[in-house]
Amino acid sequence: MPKPVIAIFDVGKTNKKLFLIDENYQIVYERSARFVETVDEDGEPCENLESLRSSVYDSLHQVLQLKEFDVKAVNFSTYGASFVYLDENGEPLTPLYNYLKSYPEALKNSLYVKYGGEEKVSLETASPVLGSLNSGMQLYRLKNEKPEIFNSVKWALHLPQYLSYLITGKAVADITSIGCHTQLWDFNKNQYHEWVSAEEIDGKFGTFAPADSSLKTDFEGKSIQVGVGLHDSSAALIPYLANFNAPFVLISTGTWCISLNPFNQEPLTAEELKQDCLCYMHFKGKAIKASRIFAGYEHEVQLKRIAGHFDRAAYLFKHLKFNPAVILRLANKIPENSVEQQEFSANSAFPARDLSLFQTAEEAYHQLIFDLIKQQVYSLKLVLNAGVKRVFVDGGFGKNAIYMHLLAIAIPEIEVYASSVSQATAIGTALAINDAWNKNPAPTDMIQLKYYSAIQRTTHV
Known part of the structure; x- marks a missing residue:
């Protein structure tokens, strides 16, 4: 009898790993990959999104062929503060920008001036001011610097949710990604911060899905439960x-x-x-x-x-x-x-x-x-x-x-x-x-x- 397992993609900045974990939470299979970084339009290093996408499909295809395992489910965890911008056909519109990319001071100041100042926004969103590491600021930058691309964005998905989307085709938002040093979430009101709604970006995040939820999905003829991904x-x-x-x-x-x-x-x-x-x-x-x-x-x-x-x-x-x-x-x-x-x-x-x-x-x-x-x-x-x-x-x-x-x-x-x-x-x-x-x-x-x-x-x- 094949051993029931879950496939977990654990995507770090350096190592990308795939684990098969059995019902007793023993790791029974492991493989890792490292990709050569590419550069964005400014020549700054960033994740090779195409390599990552191909790796998810190829790796999942390969483990489904393993006769000794029965893959019941798949889920994803990745580093945070990284958005993938998709058009209406689900194709990426930009590189996967590095969260260490420097942020224009004037643009940063314009948002805080408009919405009550750094301290107010930071307190309400429970996050220090961190530039691009506040992933919400990346979206604000895209809207202001590249409005034509921003207007073509159907979905802005944090990286774990993008990987889930590759399998399910469903665009969802997850609280562990939205809520972590993004400056998107108002912790006092338990909803998107006022600036997110005012700038009309909240409609691009997909439907909120509980972090412990999954969706039954057919992949290469096999029915599996697919999680929404976590930070x-x-x-x-x-x-x-x-x-x-x-x-x-x-x-x-x-x-x-x-x-x-x-x-x-x-x-x-x-x-x-x-x-x-x-x-x-x-x-x-x-x-x-x-x-x-x-x-x-x-x-x-x-x-x-x-x-x-x-x-x-x-x-x-x-x-x-x-x-x-x-x-x-x-x-x-x-x-x-x-x-x-x-x-x-x-x-x-x-x-x-x-x-x-x-x-x-x-x-x-x-x-x-x-x-x-x-x-x-x-x-x-x-x-x-x-x-x-x-x-x-x-x-x-x-x-x-x-x-x-x-x-x-x-x-x-x-x-x-x-x-x-x-x-x-x-x-x-x-x-x-x-x-x-x-x-x-x-x-x-x-x-x-x-x-x-x-x-x-x-x-x-």
Whole structure:
């Protein structure tokens, strides 16, 4: 008997992956592809949309031929802030513009002046001003700079919904894409923001479809359930929401360290926005308050500085163990490390530190992590609220024993866990439409946890 599976397309900026996931949420098949970027009309790099489209069709065709699997459903998760503009025949009208593309200052100012100012729009849409990373601003730009193309746009679909459209032919909007740092959604009124309606772009998004819905579709003679697609950050949170009922914060660590609190629906304040807080959207349509710091990037930069100063290979630091004696030495050496002096800070103090202060590379590295933790806790506390008793850390820092021990010491009133779920984004994307393809309930043991206690406070950190 062929094994029932769901096919998940997980499209990142660099790697495009296809997974087959069985009813027990085991990944039973995986393939990946990387495409050479193309350029837009301004010569700026962007996604090769034609390669992506062909890959979706070809890959799905190939897995449907595999005799050992019975593909029951398909769903999609991709990076956010990217629109595909389609004409009435479903053909793309423009390149898939890069969300890092610089945004004209005068055009940006014209929208905010017209609709009450940056702070007002940011507060109402729960998003900092981020230029092209606010995908709504991309549409505003198209309307103003290329009105003839804008007028030909039948559908403006975020990338996950475009991939779904390729299979179903149905244009839909999804709240996890519309609601994430787009400046399209009014979080207070739970509808498109007034500027979206006033500029007459809301009619181009397709019909709203719940993120956990799917559509029965025939593809190459086989009937499959096709999901509407999700924004990858929201998808990665779903396994945690499926496994834990008690309030928690997930710190997702990578280049950015993002603290996500699905249990905090308090509106963002102007002060929080200035400190890079924003709201993501829960796949069930609730706001997820989030804060972020560029700590993974900072870690890599400073690690190279330490390695160079002490003539050590950077990869050796991955094997360093937490050393309480080093922390104790540092507390005596650097006054602000002591509990009495310690202050959490929006910025890491380490870039300004003189490396000659440290006797060994190990000592310098412990101080780097100590400074990053002070920054991380500052960021975390922006989204913490009463009732949260657990923090989960996934990604690179979750595997860093020094980081995990120091985080547990810094927030002793909260349980701290390193967590891991293999391919969380893909698993979450499958879980979103579990009932459409899987006769089993979602498993409750898909997340591995390692607890870190705060008993090392005896070192007076």
